Amino acid sequence: MRNPQLDKNGGLQHLLTIDGLPRDVLTAILDTAAPFTEVAEREVKKLPLLRGKSVFNLFFESSTRTRTTFEIAAKRLSADVINLNISTSSTSKGETLLDTVDNLCAMQADMFVVRHAASGAPFLIAQHLAAMGLDHIHVINAGDGRHAHPTQGLLDMYTIRHYKKNFGNLVVAVVGDVLHSRVARSQIHALTTLGVPEVRVIGPKTLIPTEVEKLGVRVFHDMRAGLKDVDVVMMLRLQNERMQGALLPSPQEFFKYYGLTADKLECARPDAIVMHPGPMNRGVEIDSAVADGPHAVILPQVTFGIAVRMAVMSMLAGA
Amino acid sequence: MKIHIKNGRLVDPANGIDAQQDVYIAAGRIAAVAAAPEGFVANRVIDAAGLVVCPGLIDLSARLREPGFEYKATLESEMAAAAAGGVTSLACPPDTDPPLDEPGLVEMLKHRARHPNFAHVYPVGALTLGLAGERLTEMAELHEAGCIAFGQANMPVVDTQVLMRALQYAATFDYPVWLQAQDPFLGKDGVAHDGEVATRLGLSGMPVSAETIAIATILQLARDTGVRVHLTRISSAAALEMIAAARSSGIAVTCDVSINHLHLSDQDIGYFNPHAHLVPPLRAGRDRDALRRGLADGTINALCSDHTPVDDDAKQVPFSEAEPGATGLELLLPLTLKWAAEMRLPLGTALARITTDSARILGLPAGTLTVGAAADVCVFDPHGSLRVTRDKLKSQGKNTPFLGMELPGRVRYTLLDGHVAYESRP
Amino acid sequence: MLPDAERLCADLAESMRQGLHPDTALVGIHTGGVWVAGRLHAALGLKTPLGSIDVSFYRDDFSRSGLHPQPKTSDIPFAVEDRPIVIVDDVLYTGRTIRAAMNEIFDYGRPSRIDLAVLIDRGGRELPVCPRWAAQTMQIEPGKSLQLERGETGVLTLRLIDA
Numbered sequence: 001m002r003n004p005q006l007d008k009n010g011g012l013q014h015l016l017t018i019d020g021l022p023r024d025v026l027t028a029i030l031d032t033a034a035p036f037t038e039v040a041e042r043e044v045k046k047l048p049l050l051r052g053k054s055v056f057n058l059f060f061e062s063s064t065r066t067r068t069t070f071e072i073a074a075k076r077l078s079a080d081v082i083n084l085n086i087s088t089s090s091t092s093k094g095e096t097l098l099d100t101v102d103n104l105c106a107m108q109a110d111m112f113v114v115r116h117a118a119s120g121a122p123f124l125i126a127q128h129l130a131a132m133g134l135d136h137i138h139v140i141n142a143g144d145g146r147h148a149h150p151t152q153g154l155l156d157m158y159t160i161r162h163y164k165k166n167f168g169n170l171v172v173a174v175v176g177d178v179l180h181s182r183v184a185r186s187q188i189h190a191l192t193t194l195g196v197p198e199v200r201v202i203g204p205k206t207l208i209p210t211e212v213e214k215l216g217v218r219v220f221h222d223m224r225a226g227l228k229d230v231d232v233v234m235m236l237r238l239q240n241e242r243m244q245g246a247l248l249p250s251p252q253e254f255f256k257y258y259g260l261t262a263d264k265l266e267c268a269r270p271d272a273i274v275m276h277p278g279p280m281n282r283g284v285e286i287d288s289a290v291a292d293g294p295h296a297v298i299l300p301q302v303t304f305g306i307a308v309r310m311a312v313m314s315m316l317a318g319a
Numbered sequence: 320m321k322i323h324i325k326n327g328r329l330v331d332p333a334n335g336i337d338a339q340q341d342v343y344i345a346a347g348r349i350a351a352v353a354a355a356p357e358g359f360v361a362n363r364v365i366d367a368a369g370l371v372v373c374p375g376l377i378d379l380s381a382r383l384r385e386p387g388f389e390y391k392a393t394l395e396s397e398m399a400a401a402a403a404g405g406v407t408s409l410a411c412p413p414d415t416d417p418p419l420d421e422p423g424l425v426e427m428l429k430h431r432a433r434h435p436n437f438a439h440v441y442p443v444g445a446l447t448l449g450l451a452g453e454r455l456t457e458m459a460e461l462h463e464a465g466c467i468a469f470g471q472a473n474m475p476v477v478d479t480q481v482l483m484r485a486l487q488y489a490a491t492f493d494y495p496v497w498l499q500a501q502d503p504f505l506g507k508d509g510v511a512h513d514g515e516v517a518t519r520l521g522l523s524g525m526p527v528s529a530e531t532i533a534i535a536t537i538l539q540l541a542r543d544t545g546v547r548v549h550l551t552r553i554s555s556a557a558a559l560e561m562i563a564a565a566r567s568s569g570i571a572v573t574c575d576v577s578i579n580h581l582h583l584s585d586q587d588i589g590y591f592n593p594h595a596h597l598v599p600p601l602r603a604g605r606d607r608d609a610l611r612r613g614l615a616d617g618t619i620n621a622l623c624s625d626h627t628p629v630d631d632d633a634k635q636v637p638f639s640e641a642e643p644g645a646t647g648l649e650l651l652l653p654l655t656l657k658w659a660a661e662m663r664l665p666l667g668t669a670l671a672r673i674t675t676d677s678a679r680i681l682g683l684p685a686g687t688l689t690v691g692a693a694a695d696v697c698v699f700d701p702h703g704s705l706r707v708t709r710d711k712l713k714s715q716g717k718n719t720p721f722l723g724m725e726l727p728g729r730v731r732y733t734l735l736d737g738h739v740a741y742e743s744r745p
Numbered sequence: 746m747l748p749d750a751e752r753l754c755a756d757l758a759e760s761m762r763q764g765l766h767p768d769t770a771l772v773g774i775h776t777g778g779v780w781v782a783g784r785l786h787a788a789l790g791l792k793t794p795l796g797s798i799d800v801s802f803y804r805d806d807f808s809r810s811g812l813h814p815q816p817k818t819s820d821i822p823f824a825v826e827d828r829p830i831v832i833v834d835d836v837l838y839t840g841r842t843i844r845a846a847m848n849e850i851f852d853y854g855r856p857s858r859i860d861l862a863v864l865i866d867r868g869g870r871e872l873p874v875c876p877r878w879a880a881q882t883m884q885i886e887p888g889k890s891l892q893l894e895r896g897e898t899g900v901l902t903l904r905l906i907d908a
Contacts, residue, residue: 004590019519028814035799035818043825044852047802049812098635118637119521120591127590128635145639147521182521209518210526314802318811 004126007135014126014139015312017148018189026193030158033311037304039076049314050079053110057083058100059142060116065278066142069302070113070151073309077317079111097121098128105129111138111317119145119182138316140309146180151312152277153186155305157194159297160232162304163273167191173200173226173268174217176236176258176285177207183277184236185215192216202226203258206247223258227267233295235260235276238285251284261287265295273297320362320737321345323355327367327698331374332671333687342372344694347737351690363739367698370731373670374686375407375695377677379575380551381626381648383409383440384715385431386424387416392628392715397648398437400714402741404649405697405730406624407438408678408685413445414472420445420456422464429465437733437740439695441467441681443497446485452476455485458494467681468549470497473598473643475533477503483540490546495682497549498537500558501599505529510639512602516585522639525600527555534558538565541572549680550574552625554599556609563618573680576610577625578647578654579720583607587720593634593641594720597625614672615662621677622658624651628716646716652697653705653726660727666701694737700745703729750893750901753864753880754781758788760878761862765789766829772796774846775817777835777893780901781864785833794822796830803845825854831877835893837863840874865903867891 003020007013012025039045055074057067062085074081086100101112114122122141129137143149157167164170172191178184178201191199192215201212202220213219220226227233243251260274274286274295282288290296322344329340329352336352343351343359350356381401384392401409411428413419419428425442432440444466448454451474458469469489476482489496509525511517517524534550538561541548553559553574562574579597584604588595595601613619627644634641651673659669678686685695705726709717733741770793773782779797786795801816832846847859866879869887885891890908895901 031815032812035802035816038818038820039802042852043854046852048848049802049807096632096636116637118639120639121637123591124635124637145521145637146523185519185521210513210524211515212518214515215519314812318807 004123004130012315013135014122015150015316016122016126016139016141018150018153018186018193019148021193023193023195026154026157026190029154029308029311029315030161032315033158033304033308036307036310039310040303040306045076046078047076048078050074050077050317053079053317054108055079055081055111055113055313056104056109057081058104058112058114059083059085060097060114060121061143063115063143066115069305070142070309073306073313076306077310077313079313097124101125101128105132105134105137109137111140111313113140113142114144115142116144119147121145140312140316143182145182147182147185149182149186151305151309152183153190154312155301155308156187156234156275156277157190158304158308159275159301160273162300163297164231167194167196170196170231171198171200171229172196172232172234173202173230174234174236175202175223175226175260177238177242178203178212178236179207179209180239180242181236187234188215188217200226200230204248223264224267227264230268231272233260233265233268233272233274235274235286237277237279238281243284251281255284259283259285259287260290262289262293265290275301278302321359322363322365322734322737323359323361324365324367324372324696324698327370327372329372329688330667330670331688332667333374333675334689335667337665337667342688342696344696344734344737347694349688349690349692349694352688365698365732369700369702370698371666371701372696372698374674374688375697375733375735376405376651376673377681377686378406378409378626378648378651378673379621379623379677379680380577381406381409381411381624382414382628382644383411384628385415385428391630391633394431395435396713396715397626397628398432398435400646400648400712402437402733402735403713403730405652405699405733406648407695407697407733407735407740408441408681408683409438409648410441410443410467410681412443412472413470414450414474418445418450419443419461419466420448420450422457422460425461425464425466436735438735441465443468443470445469446471446489446496447476447481450474452478452481455488458489459492462492462494467683468495468497470551471499473499473501475501475503475506479536479540482536483544486540486544486546486548490544493547495547495549497551499551499599500530500533500537500553502529502532505532509600510596511588512585512600514585514603516588520588520591527557527602530555530599531557531561534561538570538572542570547571552577552580552599552623553610553619554580554602555606559609559613559618573620575621575623575677575680576614576619577623578650579625579645580607580610581614581622581658582654583720588638591638592720593636593638594645594718594722596638596641596643597645598643611658611662614658615664615668621680622651622655622672623677624648626714628714629718631717634718645719646712646714647719648714649705649712650707650719650721650726652699652730653728654721656701656728657726694734696732696734697730698732700729700731701727705729747903747905748881750864750903754784754901755788757781757862757864757878757880758785760880761785761831762789768793769829769831770796770823771831771833772798772821772846772850774832774834774842775799778833780893780895781835782833785862793828796821796823798846798849800842800845800849803848805841805845819849821853825850825856827855827857829858829860830856831860831862833862835864836891837861837866837874837876837879838869840870840872843874844872864893865891
């Protein structure tokens, strides 16, 4: 079975997940992103690469932040950007996901940026496009269920490389609600593919997915032990609906045992960086003193995110 | 109509026959085997040279989708699929719309099935009204209308007190109860086996304990009530061990497995293939291997297709939203042969699991070519093959994880009550 | 026989010395143009820091052949607004690269003027582009590619290869 995001020549046709992408493809994306960071400093923050192309932001699950960064990236590439926030109620009126896609294809779409609550939804779209012979239309997964958020994973790798230069000698910890996190999965695949020798996940057993160690990570339930000597701390967002109930007793107890505080951060290396995909729950997964402190690289992540998304869009559109 | 099937390799597991013997059919029954009855003059001679002649297959789970889901499949389309698959008897689960919870519906189904007359249809009646798990159905009335057992299809009985009473009531009349073991809470959100694949794909996992906890409950209640219980479509090695232990401690329990779980594991979900979304979920490779051994050694009594035709609209959605199930009537024989070949089993042992052994669970004197039995016969070419494509499938459901595969065996003739219900060219 | 690239650099600097505004900035086009611009910058003693651009993001063949692998970061370390700018490249051929470079420069601001300096004008123009300075003009057949290379010691040489 061919990886549906690669074309016949092994080039990138869609970006659906980092799982299974060759290392040189990941490196090429990071290398390509570098010159795009400079564009933000220009008088005219615009490149003509996607001039005349139509990028559809297809958001079946609302997310202002992610949609905005994709919108900025596409607009800086001179694309026409059309935002569609499709609530599940309108799809339940009878039009299926693929009906929507077919309609937009008829409007000469060139690229779909897809956010969906169901894992695998962007694969369904990519497979449908292939079945229809629409190979010129590209799909970028902007987050599907718990499965993947590849551009977030890539921008995190860009950030790590920016501060740490090499991946080959790092210890990286991913902390919090790994079970429900598409970000965590993309980070784990990216880190292991790029050769990080030790990737750890830290969290209570209710938030660590079954057999996650088979993805190449070490599991810690004690945060201090898990943070010992790490170079990079990647915090995850804890969704409100998970904070109380059968997964966790309360946000307070979670913060006490798994929230990142300056005190716990002392277990990490002195030059450790702290990352968060945003939006943060201050006082739940991260203390404000850390979020705003010298180790945090959370805002640079956002800036790099635009360059990484520009790079991905350019590489796909030119393919 | 008198039919003479000659030169074939007769495989009749119930009678321990695997030899080149002719079969003689008259008045819808097996008139003789090996030697012709005196004065037998055939209206039709079927030359079965190079072919296998065996009892018509018996499928313990085939959804015909009527009433209520005619847009997914109809009796006509699915019974044609049964005949094309060599299946002459099938049990259909009660999860129609409305469910088979009143005698009128069962009578109507039996009546409707008589018209295409491609297979004997044995409804499994609903154990509770509307399959809601709250009130008992009129089991005795349903039984008179033709239900051969009672069950809940894939719907749980959440309240164990209701379950216990349903089993007690069924035991009163010695009706068998067929249950799919899935804990209603642990099984609530899961769409894939809780393991590496689900973790990797970000699919909600269903732990093996969803099955084993339900089995533990059912076995305990079976012991207490003395009901004959049949566990449908078990999925895990752990379930198999529990059933074997229960049986050796004297509990009357039988079980079956589906063709999908016999051949596939969660790895076959691949890139979110919605055809691999099944209930119960495809489990790990080691579970599948245990099921394959369990069916071979008889711990698992029978193999079924778990035929569930689903319309394309319900499958062309993201994996977790896809309606579970796979079409299977036409794949039952090929996948039995594939399993037998891979396990190096005698053909008779393998065919027993879809003929005489399933007949025993149905409580019917079918699945054999004994003289005097109904002439339900399947004649197939063991060296032929079936390429599973949308075009080839007669079932209205084109949904199967085996789509695109080449499978062994090709049905050449299906006889129902001594009439040719299906035949194909060599 | 190809001319000596180092010699051409020196000739080019000499010809440019007159008539350069003191605020003039040089912008080399990656990769060969940056090497030549470096030579010119040193020889001419310009005080504005040297700029460099990679025109990958502005190429007109993007939709045909995609993004060039491993694009370099453009670096314009001076204010473009109202400044005279000299684009520097090694070989001038179709003129498409120069078009892309001018487009890119305008995204940094409005220069007072733009001139073009090249080591070699090999003919074959497809756009109305004319260099103000060219150290040498020579006709090279379309199937060939003239490339500037830098050896381990840093010496620049020209090489003709099959395109």
